[in-house]
Amino acid sequence: MSNEIKSIFNRIAPVYDQLNDWLSLRQHRIWKEMAVKWSAAKPGDTALDLCCGSGDLALRLARRVGATGKVYGVDFSPNLLENAKERSQKQYPQPGIAWIEGDVLNLPFDDNQFDAATMGYGLRNVKDIPRSLQELYRVLKPGAKAAILDFHRPSNLQLRTFQQWYLDGFVVPVATYLGLKEEYAYISPSLDRFPIGKEQIELARQVGFAVATHYPIANGMMGVLVVSKF
Numbered sequence: 001m002s003n004e005i006k007s008i009f010n011r012i013a014p015v016y017d018q019l020n021d022w023l024s025l026r027q028h029r030i031w032k033e034m035a036v037k038w039s040a041a042k043p044g045d046t047a048l049d050l051c052c053g054s055g056d057l058a059l060r061l062a063r064r065v066g067a068t069g070k071v072y073g074v075d076f077s078p079n080l081l082e083n084a085k086e087r088s089q090k091q092y093p094q095p096g097i098a099w100i101e102g103d104v105l106n107l108p109f110d111d112n113q114f115d116a117a118t119m120g121y122g123l124r125n126v127k128d129i130p131r132s133l134q135e136l137y138r139v140l141k142p143g144a145k146a147a148i149l150d151f152h153r154p155s156n157l158q159l160r161t162f163q164q165w166y167l168d169g170f171v172v173p174v175a176t177y178l179g180l181k182e183e184y185a186y187i188s189p190s191l192d193r194f195p196i197g198k199e200q201i202e203l204a205r206q207v208g209f210a211v212a213t214h215y216p217i218a219n220g221m222m223g224v225l226v227v228s229k230f
Contacts, residue, residue, distance in 0.1 A: 036060045038147035041116035044068040048114045051122020055084030062095035117146035134207040154220035
């Protein structure tokens with residue numbers, strides 16, 4: 001990811017969770033739970049959460065894998081990782097999560113290490129999407145699944161128009177009010193560059209995933225790419 005995107009996430013770290021609740025009308029919690037479910041993480045698994053941010057998905061994964069499992073949360077923003085660490089320390093019992101500052105294009109893990117993986121709102125921001133999928137494929141064990149949640153451009157023109165209105169008329173003004181206009185105005189242009197569902201499936205297959213399915217959610221304004229390694 002670029003240094004510009006990294007600095008954006010470092011700046012929004014203090015209000016990241018609160019803003020996500022406001023801007024999604026708390027729906028992001030449901031979408032993240034769906035992603036964790038689709039990852040098929042189970043008790044005792046070693047799981048990975050890429051672009052872990054303030055730890056939402058990693059904490060959910062930790063509840064799934066339980067006391068006998070282990071979760072690794074990876075992000076490039078030290079500020080968000082610090083938030084994630086503080087959140088996990090307030091949990092009881094303490095979840096088994098290792099927080100790692102790292103690059104999703106060059107993961108600091110061995111091949112075939114993880115039983116399940118998630119990524120929430122990260123794929124859209126990486127500089128090289130095929131490379132990040134390739135790295136994810138490399139570190140997953142044969143038989144493992146990963147679920148990748150992100151924004152999605154709806155194919156329906158009316159919903160697409162609504163999404164643009166929502167981003168321009170609600171998200172950016174709220175962020176502007178909090179002094180974070182620049183940090184949230186980037187979402188719309190990043191969506192214009194982001195591959196739609198069928199393109200994500202093709203990219204996943206090109207790097208080796210035997211099965212790839214894209215599930216549109218929130219009327220196609222969000223999507224979860226679920227991939228399996230065999």
